[in-house]
Amino acid sequence: MTIKIIIADDHQLFIDGIKSILSKAIAIETIGEANNGLEVLKLLENNLIPDVILTDIRMPIMDGIKLTKTLSKSHPTLKVLALSMFDQTTDVIEMLNAGAKGYVTKNVDKSELITALHTLVKGDYYFSKNLPQDIKAWFDKESLQPEETLLTKRETEILQLIAKGRTSLQIAKHLKLSKYTVDTHRKNIHKKLNIKSNTGLVKYALKHLP
Numbered sequence: 001m002t003i004k005i006i007i008a009d010d011h012q013l014f015i016d017g018i019k020s021i022l023s024k025a026i027a028i029e030t031i032g033e034a035n036n037g038l039e040v041l042k043l044l045e046n047n048l049i050p051d052v053i054l055t056d057i058r059m060p061i062m063d064g065i066k067l068t069k070t071l072s073k074s075h076p077t078l079k080v081l082a083l084s085m086f087d088q089t090t091d092v093i094e095m096l097n098a099g100a101k102g103y104v105t106k107n108v109d110k111s112e113l114i115t116a117l118h119t120l121v122k123g124d125y126y127f128s129k130n131l132p133q134d135i136k137a138w139f140d141k142e143s144l145q146p147e148e149t150l151l152t153k154r155e156t157e158i159l160q161l162i163a164k165g166r167t168s169l170q171i172a173k174h175l176k177l178s179k180y181t182v183d184t185h186r187k188n189i190h191k192k193l194n195i196k197s198n199t200g201l202v203k204y205a206l207k208h209l210p
Contacts (some may be wrong), residue, residue, distance in 0.1 A: 037067030163205035
């Protein structure tokens with residue numbers, strides 16, 4: 001399987017450098033580039049769908065944090081890997097809270113970057129080796145959360161509607177989403193909770209949700 005990525009950074013030289021590095025990697029393909037979050041969204045609107053979006057945090061027009069929040073709602077299956085320097089710890093945590101699955105520093109070496117991309121595609125988090133203590137604390141806290149908090153706010157809303165017997169089309173109309181987006185959320189809910197049937201989801205919702 002070839003991992004398809006989009007690189008977003010407001011420094012073109014940096015994008016060119018990452019592209020050059022990844023062009024020599026096996027089974028990784030850069031399918032798009034952008035200088036801000038808005039340009040990423042435009043690429044997605046043109047059906048250029050990657051497996052991972054490698055994005056800087058601080059960018060003009062739309063930064064990485066706002067981009068990640070938007071993607072969490074519109075393209076919940078996309079993996080976001082943040083780029084940062086160590087002096088941006090607060091921003092990194094904001095990115096993680098927005099839905100990013102990890103971060104690497106801008107001085108990361110080739111092998112670690114490739115490892116990070118493969119790790120995200122497998123569904124796991126990835127963080128650069130020398131983590132600031134703040135980010136270690138964030139990850140430790142997240143790892144200890146009860147399973148129901150693994151669901152995003154949107155996934156919880158959808159699960160509540162599933163428990164009321166709503167179909168994907170009805171949920172889509174109610175939340176003003178596309179049916180495809182709702183179906184994607186449903187798949188994520190099934191996967192996160194390790195529940196295969198809709199009946200199982202209803203039972204889970206009745207037991208765990210208010």
